[in-house]
Amino acid sequence: MNSPKIIKSSTEKTIVVPLLVVATILAGMLSPMQSAVNGQVGKQLGDGNASAVVSFGSGLVVMAIIILARQSTRRQFASIPKKIVSHRIPWWNWIAGCCGAMVVFSEGASASILGVATFQTTLISGMVISGLMCDRLGIGVPVKQPFNFPRILGAVLAIVATVLVVLPSWQAPKVIALAILPFLAGLLAGWQPAGNSAVAQETGSMLVSITWNFIVGFGILGAALLVRILMGQLTFNLPSAWWMYLGGPLGLLSIALMALLVRGLGLLLLGLASTAGQLIGSVLIDWLIPQLGNEVYFVTILGALVALIGAGIAMIPSANKHVAVDELENHQV
Template identity: 85%
Template sequence: MNEQHSSNDKLNTAEKTVVVPLLLIATILAGMLSPMQSAVNGQVGKLLKDGNASAVVSFGSGLVVMAVIILARRSTRQQFASIPRKIAARKIPWWNWVAGCCGAMVVFSEGASASVLGVATFQTTLISGMVISGLLCDRLGIGVPEKQMFNFPRILGALLAILATVLVVLPSWQAPKVVALAVLPFLAGLLAGWQPAGNSAVAQETGSMLVSITWNFIVGFTILGAALLIRVMMGQVTFTLPTAWWMYLGGPLGLLSIALMALLVRGLGLLLLGLASTAGQLIGSVLIDWMIPALGAQVYTVTVLGAVVALIGAGIAMMPSAKKKVAVNDLETH
């Protein structure tokens, strides 16, 4: 009996030795979809000369794809139709229903700044903001069952994230406009920390992550579309749809990334998934700027260094706290 258990353990170990590296590679490749999305939305923003218009195109294309998926199944149609009733019931905090605002900010910042900053700089500042936001959300108990106190590794991760942002904007330090644009993805990253918590709560309430993602797109598209419509009516901007087919890939690329991460997390766990996807985002962004000079972004040594520092900072910040976690309910009663 013991020999059988020993044999099974060896087989499981051998499977993990082969499967886990393959899953890590797959996650890194999936992470590269994010900078691809930034590159597409950045070029749409450059063509339309408006980040708001670019974001509407991206959210619109993603919403069309999700609408087709949701309408194809009776169960998801029913779950989606229950949303107004569930919002009125107020079983979950109202802010969970507007988490799509965060995604809207990220996509808006892509259209407004990615083509000017370069994909590598954009992704590094975005990830740096997300690292800091993640630490704050963990500390406040937003989207997690237990609060995590600040400790040295987590603070170090946040400081490295700030250092990474400084490094990637150094080449443009003499151009205040460019530095100001770098603030957009950093702020978007700060806001993005609570978006997964909101989407997860909506998914639990409706019984479907697909419905949650669709609702996320509807909220983002509504906000961005309303803002664009008002600006068009005021004569501040003229809106024309892009003619190139690939300019509508921003939304689908984001959806594909979400779907792949949902599949890969089962085999890797959150920590390895987070590290591998972050590595994919940073590696992909540097490669895009380097291999596609038509995008107009130059890869500096400090840009690569900033990306590496951001990855290290993210890795340190993602490490589970060695100290005992404090339950959310315990802290809220003191």
């Protein structure tokens, strides 16, 4: 006979989990909102590099305020130079911010032309393939995961999704070339969480890791922009509208919400719900804001659905493996 406590716990879980899934879907919509903002900044400034500097700069300001407000995080951040010199973690973990720089650069350079739905679908497709490769090589995971049918199928569906969303622009080589940017950014972004996680463990703070991530990205993009300005290739002007500075804060809010929601959902549900939110939000933005000038085609929606299915199929084996590892660690403790 089930005790009232067990029944109550089961009932609460039945009610809470769907609510958390809905919350994660809504949080996932922040990513296409960020892409839309950065895309419009890139359109106004006429340069993806300049747009990325604005986005990283606004995010870095927010993180600097958060870090400087606490003595513990100031101390942890100040320890970074010594930790880099000590080589306790591989050097590439410290430059994971390059991946975020590529993603934000591609947003400014291509999101306004491709449309948010096409941009997000190609980005997610690249991330699915990158995630499978990182799992196979053991990057950021405790156990290497071999390729199997579901994982290969997920990667194939990711490629199919990318082809579908660019089909309406197949006769426009410039658009196809731009679609390569978010796909490559997605491929690079697969190992960024592993690098950020390693830095967080080394410094003892995820906030410090995120701040360092923004510093690396801003430093690389800012240096490139400065060189181009000095060479006379472009002139840089700050965006005129206040909302154009929300790209960085939107990305930070998304990271914070995901960190909170993962505790109640786990990696699998969080990944699926956030991916669904990204794709649903992308289509809605292109559809409900015609001022952006992006048309939503049937194949765009179909490509988004295929990307979601591919991501789901690719995640399932990983989730099972992570569960097994977590259970093993719990028993050892």
